[in-house]
Amino acid sequence: MSSAAPHAILLADYKPFPYLLGHVDLHFALHPTQTRVKARLAFAPNPAAEPGQDLRLDGEQLVLKSLALNGSPLGLQPDATGLTIPFADLPKGAFTLETEVEISPQTNTSLDGLYMSNGMYCTQCEAQGFRKITFYPDRPDVMARFDVTMETDLPVQLSNGNPTGPGAWHDPWPKPAYLFALVAGDLVAHSDSFTTMSGRSVALNIYVRPGDAHKCAYAMDSLIRSMKWDEQVYGREYDLDIFNIVAVDDFNMGAMENKGLNIFNSKLVLATAETATDDDYARIEAVIAHEYFHNWSGNRITCRDWFQLCLKEGLTVYRDQQFSGDMRGHAVKRIDDVLTLRARQFREDQGPLAHPVRPESYMEINNFYTATIYEKGAEVIGMLKLLVGDDAYAKALDLYFTRHDGQAATIEDWLRVFEDTTGRDLTQFKRWYTEAGTPRLKVTDDFKDGTYTLHFEQENRATPGQPWKGPKVLPIAVGLLFGDDETHSPTTVLEMTETRQSFQFKGLAHRPCPSILRGFSAPVVLDHPQQYPQHDFLLAHDTDPFNKWEAGRAFAKDQLARMTAGAELSPAWAKALARVVLDAGLDPAFRALCLRLPSDDDMAQTLHDAGQTPDPDRIYAARRAMGDALAAHMEPHLPGLVADMANPGPFTPDAKAAGRRALGNAALALLTRVDHGAAAQMAYATADNMTDTVGALSCLLDIGAGEAEAALFAERWSGDANVMDKWFALRIGLATPGKAVAVAQELTAHPLFNWKNPNRFRALIGTLAGHHAGFHAANGAGYAFVAEWLLRMDQLNPQTAARLSTGFETWPRYSAGRQALIRAELRRIQATPGLSRNLGEMVGRMLDS
Ligand code: TRP
Ligand code: ZN
Numbered sequence: 001m002s003s004a005a006p007h008a009i010l011l012a013d014y015k016p017f018p019y020l021l022g023h024v025d026l027h028f029a030l031h032p033t034q035t036r037v038k039a040r041l042a043f044a045p046n047p048a049a050e051p052g053q054d055l056r057l058d059g060e061q062l063v064l065k066s067l068a069l070n071g072s073p074l075g076l077q078p079d080a081t082g083l084t085i086p087f088a089d090l091p092k093g094a095f096t097l098e099t100e101v102e103i104s105p106q107t108n109t110s111l112d113g114l115y116m117s118n119g120m121y122c123t124q125c126e127a128q129g130f131r132k133i134t135f136y137p138d139r140p141d142v143m144a145r146f147d148v149t150m151e152t153d154l155p156v157q158l159s160n161g162n163p164t165g166p167g168a169w170h171d172p173w174p175k176p177a178y179l180f181a182l183v184a185g186d187l188v189a190h191s192d193s194f195t196t197m198s199g200r201s202v203a204l205n206i207y208v209r210p211g212d213a214h215k216c217a218y219a220m221d222s223l224i225r226s227m228k229w230d231e232q233v234y235g236r237e238y239d240l241d242i243f244n245i246v247a248v249d250d251f252n253m254g255a256m257e258n259k260g261l262n263i264f265n266s267k268l269v270l271a272t273a274e275t276a277t278d279d280d281y282a283r284i285e286a287v288i289a290h291e292y293f294h295n296w297s298g299n300r301i302t303c304r305d306w307f308q309l310c311l312k313e314g315l316t317v318y319r320d321q322q323f324s325g326d327m328r329g330h331a332v333k334r335i336d337d338v339l340t341l342r343a344r345q346f347r348e349d350q351g352p353l354a355h356p357v358r359p360e361s362y363m364e365i366n367n368f369y370t371a372t373i374y375e376k377g378a379e380v381i382g383m384l385k386l387l388v389g390d391d392a393y394a395k396a397l398d399l400y401f402t403r404h405d406g407q408a409a410t411i412e413d414w415l416r417v418f419e420d421t422t423g424r425d426l427t428q429f430k431r432w433y434t435e436a437g438t439p440r441l442k443v444t445d446d447f448k449d450g451t452y453t454l455h456f457e458q459e460n461r462a463t464p465g466q467p468w469k470g471p472k473v474l475p476i477a478v479g480l481l482f483g484d485d486e487t488h489s490p491t492t493v494l495e496m497t498e499t500r501q502s503f504q505f506k507g508l509a510h511r512p513c514p515s516i517l518r519g520f521s522a523p524v525v526l527d528h529p530q531q532y533p534q535h536d537f538l539l540a541h542d543t544d545p546f547n548k549w550e551a552g553r554a555f556a557k558d559q560l561a562r563m564t565a566g567a568e569l570s571p572a573w574a575k576a577l578a579r580v581v582l583d584a585g586l587d588p589a590f591r592a593l594c595l596r597l598p599s600d601d602d603m604a605q606t607l608h609d610a611g612q613t614p615d616p617d618r619i620y621a622a623r624r625a626m627g628d629a630l631a632a633h634m635e636p637h638l639p640g641l642v643a644d645m646a647n648p649g650p651f652t653p654d655a656k657a658a659g660r661r662a663l664g665n666a667a668l669a670l671l672t673r674v675d676h677g678a679a680a681q682m683a684y685a686t687a688d689n690m691t692d693t694v695g696a697l698s699c700l701l702d703i704g705a706g707e708a709e710a711a712l713f714a715e716r717w718s719g720d721a722n723v724m725d726k727w728f729a730l731r732i733g734l735a736t737p738g739k740a741v742a743v744a745q746e747l748t749a750h751p752l753f754n755w756k757n758p759n760r761f762r763a764l765i766g767t768l769a770g771h772h773a774g775f776h777a778a779n780g781a782g783y784a785f786v787a788e789w790l791l792r793m794d795q796l797n798p799q800t801a802a803r804l805s806t807g808f809e810t811w812p813r814y815s816a817g818r819q820a821l822i823r824a825e826l827r828r829i830q831a832t833p834g835l836s837r838n839l840g841e842m843v844g845r846m847l848d849s
Contacts, residue, residue: 007363018046018053019045019046019055021043024146025146027039027150027151028182030184034102035104037101037133038099039134039135044095052087055085056085058131058138059083061113062134065101066098069089069090069095069097110132111124118209120185121184124252126178126256130177130178138177140178141408144174145171148168148169148170149167149169150168155186156186159180159182160258161240162241179258181258183261185246190216192204192220194228196227197231200241202243205243206269208270218281218284219269222284222285222288223243226292226293227243238295243292246263248264251264255287267725271284273689274688275723277694281658282328282658290316293323304408304410309368309373310411314374318382321378332590334519340375342605343599346523349437351812351846355368357373379522383522384429388418397417399417400413400417403417404417438523440460441458443527447511451504452505453502454502456496456503458496464845473496474497476496478494479542479543480512481542482509482512488541531555532555535551535552539555539577548580563625564619569626574629581595591663600773601770601810603623605813616737616773620737627673638667641664642671645664651689669695677705681696683695697709701730701731718752721757724763728763744768744774748764761789762800790839794839799838802839805829806842808822811846830847
């Protein structure tokens with residue numbers, strides 16, 4: 001956040017902190033602009049560290065009011081980033097340091113450290129926010145027991161651990177500072193309780209603003225199911241008497257796993273049928289689970305240093321994905337997760353911001369809360385589980401949780417539990433953690449004398465700072481299909497370790513059709529010569545649901561690629577797809593996913609990968625034409641499909657009902673292309689839940705209609721920030737490429753465009769950056785608009801500005817003209833005086849490549 005010359009922090013430089021911190025007492029006298037924080041830190045020399053070192057405490061934007069060592073005042077002054085107490089001033093053994101600082105939460109617009117949101121005090125300390133609260137060794141391997149007290153007139157006063165009195169909290173579990181949290185506000189609770197597997201009762205509360213208590217039932221239900229699931233599947237029990245969640249409107253990310261006091265972006269807590277879509281419900285369930293699961297994978301076992309971030313994030317994402325799969329169905333969940341992985345992580349891995357799952361250097365750690373750390377981190381665990389098997393995975397996880405409980409661990413520790421339980425050497429597998437980039441996997445095959453051979457070749461391309469990479473261990477799940485008679489071989493997992501490797505299947509009567517990379521068994525770009533009619537065949541016959549969907553996807557992408565080069569769409573595509581979509585024997589949620597066309601960004605990435613220069617307008621036009629052709633082909637079936645998918649009875653948010661709404665709305669979108677909005681208008685008027693409301697409104701905006709409905713929507717929901725975010729995003733996301741920038745520009749003047757709120761900023765600026773053809777308008781207006789707003793946001797909230805700057809990460813894909821326009825904007829940002837370290841690092845990395 002400081003604009004001082006940034007320098008790189010290196011994994012290789014890790015050294016243990018020279019002092020152990022046993023206990024921390026904190027007292028907060030809360031005031032909007034003059035909060036006083038008193039800290040008493042009980043230190044002792046760390047026998048595992050080099051002796052004779054100074055005590056360095058981190059501290060930023062703190063006004064030091066007093067400082068005492070073992071009760072005697074010390075006359076030291078802090079510098080811009082902390083305070084050093086020279087070794088010569090320190091007593092020989094244990095000692096106590098007392099500080100008092102003044103801070104101003106009201107004017108803290110970074111939403112990092114202690115800040116205010118709608119009159120409520122709250123904190124965000126991960127990764128390095130605690131140093132804006134008090135002088136402290138703000139690093140995850142320094143763990144201490146905390147006692148917290150606070151003074152304020154506000155009625156609800158929360159911190160970590162168990163309550164010991166009004167505004168007083170004791171956390172018995174040693175924790176790093178990034179897990180500290182404090183909340184004080186005029187809040188109401190939605191309460192429940194949970195009895196753990198050993199019979200202890202835990203009080204559960206979700207705190208929200210008065211008036212929102214009726215929107216917490218789904219989050220609470222998700223929490224209770226998460227607690228149960230972690231006991232049943234991982235044997236992990238909750239370890240405090242109370243578990244609190246607080247919803248905040250102004251928040252930089254999704255949510256935060258502070259010990260016993262999770263803090264959430266309000267959009268990931270509040271839900272009613274009227275205000276939340278099915279996607280919102282699914283996100284809420286997943287993120288509530290994610291933060292809860294961190295209690296073990298993150299809090300009981302934390303990270304030694306921030307290079308190990310994937311240790312907690314990859315594992316916790318993997319666990320929340322398993323949970324959501326158990327709750328909602330694994331096939332659909334896997335397809336959803338792969339869509340996200342490709343859209344965000346593959347995109348990152350193939351551009352200038354590519355970095356390993358465990359990076360080796362950073363300037364600003366907040367820039368590394370990325371899809372690579374999270375999503376690829378989870379994929380790596382999925383591969384590990386596939387390679388060692390379910391039983392060994394369970395044993396390894398038990399060992400991990402017992403061996404490292406209470407520790408700050410590393411990726412080496414994590415891999416060692418797998419080596420110790422299975423006897424496997426994971427040296428080569430570790431490349432998944434240390435080498436960036438998405439492997440390309442090329443497949444060819446042959447059939448001779450009853451032997452079918454699959455030949456694989458993996459390519460590991462250079463990424464920034466990593467010109468050379470070794471071959472990865474790839475678990476390749478394969479099934480062979482033989483004609484329409486459904487006598488297919490079961491799935492086998494081939495283990496590829498070489499650059500080139502072949503696998504034989506003997507004694508076959510006919511040449512099979514291979515189904516490769518079932519379940520997306522490794523995060524690679526698969527390149528195989530298969531096309532129509534194999535796509536058609538696999539789409540109809542593959543018994544692996546992921547690959548069945550993938551065949552339709554590959555078919556569509558192949559067609560789109562041809563169309564952008566001027567070819568006509570093959571009628572075979574719509575026919576093949578319609579057969580699956582109309583198959584009443586298949587899960588509606590799955591059919592809805594099959595109907596989703598590849599995104600423009602996905603196509604741009606695919607074309608770039610194939611050595612072409614993507615043209616955003618052509619991609620957009622091809623996708624529109626493809627949708628129109630599908631609508632025309634399916635026209636006679638669409639009204640019936642829409643009607644069939646109507647759910648009987650009142651709204652329920654479960655996966656089954658949501659799947660029917662997803663298919664119904666996807667069918668309605670096609671119908672709208674042929675009936676000019678008649679059905680969608682009816683649907684809008686009669687919708688009784690937000691999914692159908694947004695579904696119908698999207699259909700209308702998509703064909704350039706729906707002005708009246710959009711106005712009604714804005715009037716109805718002007719008082720609900722989470723709903724209005726959807727409105728801003730829809731208006732921009734569904735504008736035509738030629739209009740997107742103008743629409744976004746116009747909406748920045750809307751009275752509800754409260755740009756300082758990260759959700760609203762993302763809804764407007766983030767949506768434009770994600771409108772592929774709009775953002776990439778040939779005149780550069782989209783680039784200039786986003787750059788302008790990033791600079792504005794950077795002055796207040798560098799984390800959010802830096803995060804949204806990834807809109808530019810794909811610049812190397814495009815034409816020389818567009819590249820020049822983007823680089824000019826990036827250079828303009830870079831040259832701006834007072835630029836944050838956050839945005840500065842991002843822009844620097846994008847320009848350097
Ligand atoms: N640890 C959080 C999670 O993944 C992420 C997070 C929340 C975060 N808020 C943050 C990371 C602020 C950096 C900065 O669950
Ligand atoms: Zn997390």
